[in-house]
Amino acid sequence: MRIIYLGTGGEEGFPSVFCECSACKKVRRMGGKNIKTRSGALIDNVLIDLSPDLFSQSVQNHLSLSGVTHVMITHSHTDHLNTHAIRLRMRELASVLEPGQEKKIKIYGNREVYRVIMDAVSKDCHVTSDRMEFIQIRAFERIRAEGLEFISLKANHKKDEECLLYAVQNETGCLLYANDTGELPEETLDFIRTQKLCFDLVSMDSARGTLPGDGHMGLSENLNLRRRLEEIGAVRENTRYYLNHFSHMCGLTPKEYRRLVGRYGFSLTYDGLKLEIGRGRVCRR
Numbered sequence: 001m002r003i004i005y006l007g008t009g010g011e012e013g014f015p016s017v018f019c020e021c022s023a024c025k026k027v028r029r030m031g032g033k034n035i036k037t038r039s040g041a042l043i044d045n046v047l048i049d050l051s052p053d054l055f056s057q058s059v060q061n062h063l064s065l066s067g068v069t070h071v072m073i074t075h076s077h078t079d080h081l082n083t084h085a086i087r088l089r090m091r092e093l094a095s096v097l098e099p100g101q102e103k104k105i106k107i108y109g110n111r112e113v114y115r116v117i118m119d120a121v122s123k124d125c126h127v128t129s130d131r132m133e134f135i136q137i138r139a140f141e142r143i144r145a146e147g148l149e150f151i152s153l154k155a156n157h158k159k160d161e162e163c164l165l166y167a168v169q170n171e172t173g174c175l176l177y178a179n180d181t182g183e184l185p186e187e188t189l190d191f192i193r194t195q196k197l198c199f200d201l202v203s204m205d206s207a208r209g210t211l212p213g214d215g216h217m218g219l220s221e222n223l224n225l226r227r228r229l230e231e232i233g234a235v236r237e238n239t240r241y242y243l244n245h246f247s248h249m250c251g252l253t254p255k256e257y258r259r260l261v262g263r264y265g266f267s268l269t270y271d272g273l274k275l276e277i278g279r280g281r282v283c284r285r
């Protein structure tokens with residue numbers, strides 16, 4: 001299973017466009033892996049979320065996404081649900097496909113995601129409706145896509161919407177992709193335990209950094225989650241932990257935060273990070 005972290009930042013990106021906090025100022029100067037676009041990932045050939053930065057991410061990674069026909073959406077926040085990208089994929093003049101390429105893109109998400117997408121699509125007279133199918137899902141469903149199994153899990157993020165996380169598995173390994181969320185609901189931990197999921201790679205929200213968690217986690221919630229996963233046997237000794245969706249909130253730059261979390265055995269994601277899970281091992285590509 002191959003993972004590309006297309007974007008790894010919080011809602012405002014890093015540096016935040018209108019922000020003069022010391023972390024954003026430093027990151028603007030430092031550039032490189034400190035720059036974080038809004039979060040999303042490509043797992044083999046399936047996208048998790050559609051970042052508002054999808055255009056620059058595809059350019060940066062030399063990637064055409066025309067062959068992607070399955071997209072799993074976590075929730076309706078605009079840093080994860082870029083309806084403009086959906087409309088462009090549904091326009092024949094914007095997205096010319098090769099002969100024989102699948103025309104329809106399947107998008108999976110909750111009811112609110114469906115409402116937001118349909119609202120945007122219905123106002124666009126250039127889209128072709130048979131280019132997109134929406135599949136409404138809830139937490140604790142199993143979806144097969146491109147040889148992978150996606151298992152939707154309940155997040156703890158937004159009160160008025162069932163936000164989702166995903167466990168992704170195939171015969172080579174298992175990934176937990178867990179942002180945007182605060183501490184995981186007991187229901188989700190119970191499900192992981194009873195379904196005997198065991199992760200090779202745990203990707204966790206750490207938007208709050210050194211601050212206490214809320215609808216996002218910080219370092220102390222990340223340590224807690226690792227402990228809980230250990231207790232229920234959902235991780236092994238060689239499981240790798242990556243902190244994701246890091247933001248400027250706590251005032252540290254990604255470089256400073258990476259150094260701090262490294263002491264606890266965590267790595268920090270960065271835009272363009274490529275990982276591979278195979279035979280229970282996680283390697284950088």
Ligand SMILES: [Zn+2]
Pocket residue numbers: 010011039077079080180245
């Ligand atoms: Zn977010």
Ligand SMILES: [Zn+2]
Pocket residue numbers: 015016019020021022023024025248
């Ligand atoms: Zn800032």
Ligand SMILES: [Zn+2]
Pocket residue numbers: 075077157180
């Ligand atoms: Zn969110």
